[in-house]
Amino acid sequence: MKSLLKFTAAVLLTGMAITRPAVAAYVQVKMNHVPYGNVKIVIPVTAVNPKVWNVKLHNLMNAENAIKAGKGTLQARVVLYARGIAMLQQPMAPPLAKLVDALRKDGVQFEICNNSLEKLQVDWHSLYGVKETDIVPSGFLEVGWLSNHGWAVDPLN
Numbered sequence: 001m002k003s004l005l006k007f008t009a010a011v012l013l014t015g016m017a018i019t020r021p022a023v024a025a026y027v028q029v030k031m032n033h034v035p036y037g038n039v040k041i042v043i044p045v046t047a048v049n050p051k052v053w054n055v056k057l058h059n060l061m062n063a064e065n066a067i068k069a070g071k072g073t074l075q076a077r078v079v080l081y082a083r084g085i086a087m088l089q090q091p092m093a094p095p096l097a098k099l100v101d102a103l104r105k106d107g108v109q110f111e112i113c114n115n116s117l118e119k120l121q122v123d124w125h126s127l128y129g130v131k132e133t134d135i136v137p138s139g140f141l142e143v144g145w146l147s148n149h150g151w152a153v154d155p156l157n
Helices: 002-013 050-069 082-088 094-105 114-120 139-148
Strands: 038-045 073-080 109-113
Touching: 038 050, 038 082, 038 139, 050 073, 050 094, 073 082, 073 139, 082 109, 082 114, 094 109, 109 114, 109 139
Parallel strands: 038 073, 073 109
Antiparallel strands: none
16 A cells, blocks of 8 residues: 555656546537437426436437437427426526426426326416416326337436
8 A cells, every 4th residue: 555655646746647638629420320300208207306307407408409400300298297396396496497498498398297286285386387288197107108109208317
């Protein structure tokens, strides 16, 4: 152990420390398959974790931007059930509200589980931007139904 410490100190003192490789510039991305066309994805949200919400919604925003650049279309539904309905409970952090608004403007649907609303005793009127038509009987079942009808399911939760 002492010899490892001496070696590390010697390397640092002589300026020969291992450095990180230079960051490469971004490349012009080329697709290796046919254009995306129409992509359908459902994003289930069951977690009460703003970090997870952030990753899911930013992934979705990145997909929206990529599909537009590729001249395709994206149909996306975010299905909130169990404690995931907390994502839209007010007051919301302004960056989250802004992201939800941008996704809705792009046509992303946010669907809310009625079973969860009842179980957790949440009034759907208290959820950010939710209309009665956004409520589905069962969020879990909605994800399954969409999966059986050609929609990809985001596995991150």
